[in-house]
Each structure stands twice: as C-alpha cells, then as structure tokens.
Amino acid sequence: xxxxxxxxxxxxxxxxxxxxxxxxxxxxxxxxxxxxxxxxxxxxxxxxxxxxxxxxxxxxxxxxxxxxxxxxxxxxxxxxxxxxxxxxxxxxxxxxxxxxxxxxxxxxxxxxxxxxxxxxxxxxxxxxxxxxxxxxxxxxxxxxxxxxxxxxxxxxxxxxxxxxxxxxxxxxxxxxxxxxxxxxxxxxxxxxxxxxxxxxxxxxxxxxxxxxxxxxxxxxxxxxxxxxxxxxxxxxxxxxxxxxxxxxxxxxxxxxxxxxxxxxxxxxxxxxxxx
Amino acid sequence: xxxxxxxxxxxxxxxxxxxxxxxxxxxxxxxxxxxxxxxxxxxxxxxxxxxxxxxxxxxxxxxxxxxxxxxxxxxxxxxxxxxxxxxxxxxxxxxxxxxxxxxxxxxxxxxxxxxxxxxxxxxxxxxxxxxxxxxxxxxxxxxxxxxxxxxxxxxxxxxxxxxxxxxxxxxxxxxxxxxxxxxxxxxxxxxxxxxxxxxxxxxxxxxxxxxxxxxxxxxxxxxxxxxxxxxxxxxxxxxxxxxxxxxxxxxxxxxxxxxxxxxxxxxxxxxxxxx
Numbered sequence: 384x385x386x387x388x389x390x391x392x393x394x395x396x397x398x399x400x401x402x403x404x405x406x407x408x409x410x411x412x413x414x415x416x417x418x419x420x421x422x423x424x425x426x427x428x429x430x431x432x433x434x435x436x437x438x439x440x441x442x443x444x445x446x447x448x449x450x451x452x453x454x455x456x457x458x459x460x461x462x463x464x465x466x467x468x469x470x471x472x473x474x475x476x477x478x479x480x481x482x483x484x485x486x487x488x489x490x491x492x493x494x495x496x497x498x499x500x501x502x503x504x505x506x507x508x509x510x511x512x513x514x515x516x517x518x519x520x521x522x523x524x525x526x527x528x529x530x531x532x533x534x535x536x537x538x539x540x541x542x543x544x545x546x547x548x549x550x551x552x553x554x555x556x557x558x559x560x561x562x563x564x565x566x567x568x569x570x571x572x573x574x575x576x577x578x579x580x581x582x583x584x585x586x587x588x589x590x591x592x593x594x595x596x597x598x599x600x601x602x603x604x605x606x607x608x609x610x611x612x613x614x615x616x617x618x619x620x621x622x623x624x625x626x627x628x629x630x631x632x633x634x635x636x637x638x639x640x641x642x643x644x645x646x647x648x649x650x651x652x653x654x655x656x657x658x
Numbered sequence: 659x660x661x662x663x664x665x666x667x668x669x670x671x672x673x674x675x676x677x678x679x680x681x682x683x684x685x686x687x688x689x690x691x692x693x694x695x696x697x698x699x700x701x702x703x704x705x706x707x708x709x710x711x712x713x714x715x716x717x718x719x720x721x722x723x724x725x726x727x728x729x730x731x732x733x734x735x736x737x738x739x740x741x742x743x744x745x746x747x748x749x750x751x752x753x754x755x756x757x758x759x760x761x762x763x764x765x766x767x768x769x770x771x772x773x774x775x776x777x778x779x780x781x782x783x784x785x786x787x788x789x790x791x792x793x794x795x796x797x798x799x800x801x802x803x804x805x806x807x808x809x810x811x812x813x814x815x816x817x818x819x820x821x822x823x824x825x826x827x828x829x830x831x832x833x834x835x836x837x838x839x840x841x842x843x844x845x846x847x848x849x850x851x852x853x854x855x856x857x858x859x860x861x862x863x864x865x866x867x868x869x870x871x872x873x874x875x876x877x878x879x880x881x882x883x884x885x886x887x888x889x890x891x892x893x894x895x896x897x898x899x900x901x902x903x904x905x906x907x908x909x910x911x912x913x914x915x916x917x918x919x920x921x922x923x924x925x926x927x928x929x930x931x932x933x
Contacts, residue, residue, distance in 0.1 A: 498859070557853065558856060559860060561853055563860075566867070571923030573841075573844065575926060576897070579836075579926055583823075584793045585833035586793075587838065589871045597927035598924050605920060615908055619905045620905070621852075623901050623905065625847035625850050626844070626847045630891055633890055633894070641880050641884070642880040644850070645879055648845070648846030648849045649872060651849045655855065655869075658858055
C-alpha cells in the first residue's frame with residue numbers, strides 16, 4: 384500500500400520509521416519543517432515529501448496536534464483518493480471525530496490513538512520500535528466496513544502493535560483522561576513543590592516514577608487537556624477526593640480507615656495486574 | 659566484624675544476603691519466624707540465630723516496623739556490648755530516635771534508612787543486590803565520633819550502596835514524606851477509581867508507573883504514615899492545592915495558565931534530572 388503521513392514528529396516519525404523498517408509499504412510524508420522532510424527522504428523513510436502525493440495514498444495518517452489535524456483534514460479532504468482510509472492519531476477522539484464528520488464521504492475516516500510515547504518529541508526522537516507491544520486504539524464509526532477495519536488492524540499489527548482496542552470516541556476520551564492525561568497532571572503537580580530541589584539522596588524508584596512524565600510538551604498537552612476537560616475534571620475530582628480522604632485519615636490518626644484504604648489500593652493493583 | 663540483624667524481612671534479609679555475598683563479616687540473625695531463621699542458617703546467610711548472640715555484635719541493625727523496633731531496642735538495650743553501633747532501619751527517624759534517646763549510653767545509636775525497596779516483602783523477596791546504587795541515609799546525633807561514622811559509611815558502601823546521605827531526623831522525615839510516603843499515597847489513591855478495571859488497552863507507561871507502588875504492605879505503611887503525619891499532611895496539602903489549581907485552569911479553559919503550570923513542571927523535572 385501507499386501510506387501518507389502528515390506530521391513527522393515523535394508519533395508520525397515513528398510510524399514512518401516502523402513502516403520503512405518492517406513493511407514493504409511505500410511512504411509519503413509531509414511536515415512543515417523542510418529539514419525533517421529532507422532527513423526522512425535521505426534515510427529512505429519516505430519516498431515522497433509532497434502534499435500532492437497524498438492523493439495516491441491508500442491510508443492517510445494524520446499525526447498533528449488536534450486543532451492542526453482538523454485544519455489539515457478540512458483543507459485537504461477533497462484531495463484524498465476514492466476509498467482511502469483516513470486515520471487521525473490525536474490523543475482526543477470526540478473533538479476530531481465531530482469536527483471532520485461528513486467531510487470526506489468518498490473516504491473512510493477512523494479515529495486512532497497509539498498508546499505509546501516518550502518524554503521527548505520530534506522526528507529525531509522517533510523510533511521504529513516505539514509501538515512494540517502497545518495497544519492501538521481505533522474508534523471506527525458504525526458504517527466502517529469490516530473489511531476496511533481488518534486492513535487497518537493488519538497494518539497496525541505489522542508495525543509492532545500487540546493489539547487493537549476498538550471503542551467509541553466517548554469511551555476513549557473518558558479512559559484516556561484517567562490512564563494518561565491525569566497521570567501527566569499528577570506528575571507535573573507532584574514536581575511543583577518547594578522542597579523538590581532537595582530530593583537528592585532521599586529518593587528511590589517511587590519518586591522517579593511519580594515525576595517521570597512531568598517532562599512533557601506543554602503546548603501539546605495544554606491542547607489535549609482543554610479538548611477533554613469534562614472527563615478530565617471528573618477524573619481529577621475523583622483523585623482529589625481520594626487524596627483528601629487519605630489526608631483526613633492521616634491527620635486524625637485513623638489507623639483502621641487508613642489501613643483499609645491502603646489495602647483496597649493494593650488489592651485493586653493486584654487484580655488489574657492479573658489481567 | 660560481627661553484624662547482628664533483628665528482623666529478616668525484605669530489608670533485614672537483603673542486608674543478610676548482601677553481607678554474606680559481598681563481605682567477610684559474620685552475621686547473627688533474629689526473626690520471630692523459626693522457618694525464616696532456618697532458611698537463613700541453611701543458606702549460610704547467618705551463622706547464629708540466637709538473640710543471645712547479639713551481645714557479640716559490633717554493629718546491630720534493627721529492621722523491624724518502627725514500634726516493634728523501639729520495643730526491641732528497649733527490651734534488649736542492656737545486652738548489646740560496650741561500644742557497639744546500633745542502627746535502626748525504619749522509614750521514620752524522629753519517632754525512633756526520640757524513643758531510644760539515652761537508652762544505651764554504652765553504645766552508639768544512629769538512625770538509618772536505606773533508600774531501596776520492592777513491591778514485595780519478606781525474606782524470600784530479599785536480594786543481595788537490593789541496595790546497589792542506592793542512598794543510605796544516616797541521622798547521627800552530634801556526639802557520634804567521626805571514626806564511628808566512617809566505620810558505618812564503609813560498611814554500607816561495601817554492601818552496594820552508592821552513597822551515604824547524612825541529615826537530621828527532622829529533615830529526613832520531611833523529605834521522605836515528599837519523595838516516598840506521598841508517592842505511595844498518590845499511587846494508592848490513583849488506583850481507587852471506579853473505572854480502573856477498564857484500563858486494559860488504554861494505557862501506556864504513565865499509568866503503570868503511577869500505580870506501581872499501590873501494591874504495598876498496608877500494615878507497615880499505615881504505621882509509617884501515622885508516625886509522620888505532620889510532614890505528610892503538609893506535603894499532601896501542597897499536592898492537593900496544585901491539583902486543584904490544575905483542575906481550575908482546565909475547567910475554566912485557561913489556556914495560558916495551564917500552559918504555564920505545565921511548563922514549570924517540565925522545567926523542574928529537567929533541572930532535577932541534571933543533578
């Protein structure tokens with residue numbers, strides 16, 4: 384197949400590198416940086432760097448920030464070929480899906496979100512192995528033919544993904560608020576403490592894990608958070624409420640309740656690990 | 659030297675295993691479980707399992723829960739030999755230090771806390787390599803001779819520790835509330851969410867990291883938290899306040915402030931990583 388990728392940052396770049404390293408598909412790439420396009424061309428990860436070539440693509444991947452992805456899709460919807468599969472890779476799915484609704488009736492649009500990342504961004508940080516073992520979330524509409532979906536599944540599995548998770552844009556956004564977006568907020572909030580600079584010598588793995596993803600791209604995450612703020616505030620309310628309960632039981636020295644809460648947390652973690 | 663260890667769980671057991679594997683010191687061990695004592699004797703990690711032999715030890719390590727450590731030290735203070743170095747390994751330092759103050763004027767007492775752990779407990783989970791690269795915190799009183807401290811430092815470094823961190827019991831308890839205790843609470847609170855069981859397929863590294871230490875020993879941590887509740891509630895207040903600020907900026911769609919907070923968190927993480 385011919386695969387076109389709009390945006391050769393960490394996510395799009397890793398797709399280009401994985402496609403080049405592991406498949407025989409031919410790749411068209413587009414990015415606003417001529418420097419990155421040159422690099423991708425020279426290394427053979429893409430064979431064409433022109434937006435015009437997107438009209439030849441069987442699958443179009445859009446790896447841009449959500450607002451830029453919608454803008455790109457609106458500007459280029461007419462140029463995709465009949466029957467092309469168009470997949471955005473943004474971290475929020477309701478916004479993109481709603482925005483492009485009905486935009487290209489001659490193509491099949493599917494929302495996507497690869498569950499992988501790094502604390503680095505850009506094409507240079509992109510890796511052919513980034514998606515190894517990860518889940519690829521797809522949020523196909525009801526009208527997507529089973530055959531088209533099968534094509535997508537095979538394509539993603541061939542790049543290293545371990546499984547495909549099919550869901551709705553709504554459920555995706557709710558779950559992602561909990562599993563990913565809130566983790567980034569907690570990590571950032573945890574690090575923003577006056578005594579953080581004295582941590583050296585007083586920490587083991589838990590502090591490092593807790594603050595790992597504080598090293599994030601604030602422009603991208605601000606956009607993602609604001610496009611999912613209903614679910615995200617809901618999730619933050621749950622967490623703040625649990626932390627407040629912990630705080631109360633600790634300040635009141637409520638041994639029994641504190642022990643009970645900790646036991647619940649342990650049992651939950653043990654249960655989900657078994658899955 | 660002769661080293662006596664009270665309590666052969668994860669922490670004490672790892673000391674016994676590291677001493678046996680890496681030094682020529684001879685080890686005396688004591689535990690309430692005859693089964694564990696038998697194992698440690700048979701594997702040669704200790705050569706004596708009698709409490710009476712503690713009177714021969716040059717260094718006594720107490721690897722029990724804080725209240726049990728204090729109880730043990732009170733009950734056995736008279737039996738340690740003249741000039742012995744007595745070190746407790748509990749996760750809180752003010753409580754233990756204050757409780758044993760003046761208890762054995764013929765020995766040198768030093769508070770200690772090895773910065774290492776696992777999400778498992780007990781002698782079977784103990785590892786000779788547990789302390790490799792870790793920081794060993796010591797909180798010696800002002801009267802501890804430099805020579806005694808040097809003996810301790812050399813001893814811990816010989817077991818795999820990468821460095822010794824000297825501080826006061828107060829500063830230890832404040833820092834540990836932030837770097838370790840609160841991380842365990844956040845992890846537990848994070849996991850206690852009604853939608854947690856649906857996480858499969860929707861998570862990458864950040865969720866796993868965030869909930870890793872929820873798998874904790876609730877009896878030990880309840881005790882540790884309650885013995886450090888002034889500092890711990892202080893730290894929880896800082897975190898809850900930061901999370902509440904994030905929540906406000908998200909719900910009000912305050913793009914600028916949200917971006918600013920995320921940038922601050924990233925810059926802090928980048929700065930502390932450089933140290």
